[in-house]
Amino acid sequence: MRILLIEDDPVLGEALRDHVAGQGHAVDWMQTLGDARDALRVVDYALILLDLRLPDGSGIDFLRALRRRSDARPVIILTAHDQISDRIEGLNSGADDYLVKPFDLGELTARILAVSRRAGGNVAPVLAFGDFRINRADRQIVAGQDEVSLSGREWAVLDVLIARPGAIVSKGQIEEALYAFGSEIESNTVEVYVSRLRKKLGRQAILTLRGVGYKMGETCGGSAA
Numbered sequence: 001m002r003i004l005l006i007e008d009d010p011v012l013g014e015a016l017r018d019h020v021a022g023q024g025h026a027v028d029w030m031q032t033l034g035d036a037r038d039a040l041r042v043v044d045y046a047l048i049l050l051d052l053r054l055p056d057g058s059g060i061d062f063l064r065a066l067r068r069r070s071d072a073r074p075v076i077i078l079t080a081h082d083q084i085s086d087r088i089e090g091l092n093s094g095a096d097d098y099l100v101k102p103f104d105l106g107e108l109t110a111r112i113l114a115v116s117r118r119a120g121g122n123v124a125p126v127l128a129f130g131d132f133r134i135n136r137a138d139r140q141i142v143a144g145q146d147e148v149s150l151s152g153r154e155w156a157v158l159d160v161l162i163a164r165p166g167a168i169v170s171k172g173q174i175e176e177a178l179y180a181f182g183s184e185i186e187s188n189t190v191e192v193y194v195s196r197l198r199k200k201l202g203r204q205a206i207l208t209l210r211g212v213g214y215k216m217g218e219t220c221g222g223s224a225a
Helices: 010-022 033-042 059-068 084-092 105-119 152-162 171-178 189-201
Strands: 002-006 026-030 047-050 075-079 097-100 126-129 132-135 140-143 146-148 206-209 213-216 220-223
Touching (some): 002 033, 010 105, 047 059, 059 075, 059 084, 075 084, 075 105, 097 105, 152 171, 152 213, 171 213, 189 206
Parallel strands (some): 002 026, 047 075
Antiparallel strands (some): 126 220, 132 140, 140 146, 206 213
8 A cells, every 4th residue: 555654753764664665565755744745635645654743843733634624544643642641632633543652563564454454444354265365464365274475565466456345446556555756667567466466366366357457356255254
């Protein structure tokens, strides 16, 4: 998914960007609210990671402005403010989750997946596809006793398709989930990763609708729990 990170600390911001990108997401890192607003005008981000103290204003005010515009995209607050009153204010202002610094990067990964599942209306972290069980929370795919290994970008492509069961996803939407600002987009990247996923999950796992996009095969269903 394409994620907007708003964090002014250069050391922490770089660490967060690299970690989240390492999970297969495209991350655009902005250090001011002004730059974040500009980015939001041109990119449809799936999720925002938001610090509260920025050089040019308050993250809470930024969040409230989003919600006043009926912008419902998920927002996770990342802050050193650890008072209960701060958490209550953040959540009441429209945040979907709240992490207090310092936090474990593995926990951030879990929170991102949980919030994105809720936002997509899919609360079941385990899906069935033929003989495969796909655990989105743990990023694990099992067929019988065998585990199927996916790279970060393979997961990113699969997650975009799973998040829209039965829907057609355009090549452009998948590219948005893979590339951040400044990245060079290769024309056949999506086709390469779709081909790799088919080799691992079967040719019918992902269907191609020529000139339109891709979607998961018809046998990809709900919770396997």
